[in-house]
Amino acid sequence: MSRLVAVATHHKTGTVWMRRVWSHWSETLGLPRIRVSGPGSVTEVPAEGRALLVSWNAAFPAELLDRADLRGMHLVRDPRDVLISGLRYHLIAPVAGERALHVPRTDLGGKTYQQHLNALPTTHARMLFEMENVHLDTLTEMTAWRYDRPNLRELRYEDLVRDRDMTLFADLLDFLGIDGAEKDTALDAYWANSLFGGFAEREARPRRVALHVQSGEPAQWETRMPRSVAEVYVERHNDALVALGYETDASWVARCPDEVETAALAGSKN
Numbered sequence: 001m002s003r004l005v006a007v008a009t010h011h012k013t014g015t016v017w018m019r020r021v022w023s024h025w026s027e028t029l030g031l032p033r034i035r036v037s038g039p040g041s042v043t044e045v046p047a048e049g050r051a052l053l054v055s056w057n058a059a060f061p062a063e064l065l066d067r068a069d070l071r072g073m074h075l076v077r078d079p080r081d082v083l084i085s086g087l088r089y090h091l092i093a094p095v096a097g098e099r100a101l102h103v104p105r106t107d108l109g110g111k112t113y114q115q116h117l118n119a120l121p122t123t124h125a126r127m128l129f130e131m132e133n134v135h136l137d138t139l140t141e142m143t144a145w146r147y148d149r150p151n152l153r154e155l156r157y158e159d160l161v162r163d164r165d166m167t168l169f170a171d172l173l174d175f176l177g178i179d180g181a182e183k184d185t186a187l188d189a190y191w192a193n194s195l196f197g198g199f200a201e202r203e204a205r206p207r208r209v210a211l212h213v214q215s216g217e218p219a220q221w222e223t224r225m226p227r228s229v230a231e232v233y234v235e236r237h238n239d240a241l242v243a244l245g246y247e248t249d250a251s252w253v254a255r256c257p258d259e260v261e262t263a264a265l266a267g268s269k270n
Helices: 015-029 039-044 079-090 113-119 123-131 134-144 167-176 180-192 207-212 227-243 251-255
Strands: 004-008 033-035 051-055 070-076 152-156
Touching (some): 015 033, 015 051, 015 180, 033 039, 070 167, 079 113, 079 123, 079 134, 079 227, 123 134, 167 180, 227 251
Parallel strands (some): 004 051, 033 051
């Protein structure tokens, strides 16, 4: 069993889900949970005893990930769905937990990020603004990550959200050396907080989960990314899609719709 368990995600890649699962696991076991935010966090890791290390923007320093007493997971998602999910959330995100979206900015004429986003007149304009701002930060994180560490299990959100029999997550727990009652605790939390389990019904989702999640389905871009946006995405970021293994060329643009109803990206709270 690994002394240190690391969990790395990115914005809109299943972070709320993983946060709830691993927080429940560590709290049940009475393990310290340490939020890693860069090199300075290394000093916070206990010299003895087990601990859970988390970073919701994958900000683990290399010296920490290279430790022999650490195993972990890293979760990514199709960047096109990250863009769509991020836009929808940023249109309605509350101040609590998302303060950066609500700070007036001189480069936006005194508007906040959220105010500027909502003031843009078209879906095309909103998606392009999101694409080159918060989304670009997330895309940069995902492409900068090193994917060949043997002590880390690389996972895709698309696979986890289809993991209805929990085989994939159970295999991850085996890889992390988590077994017995501890494994049962993690599996129970995984099911209870999943969109195919405890949160299958919208009414069952806590407010924060409901704000973040509308459908959670993979490949939303095929119906919710206008072709005009896809054409720009190909020009600016297709190399990232290919590098992350989500595409091999630019032909995917043809699968996008000519138009997308505004309601599909309106930031509904339901």
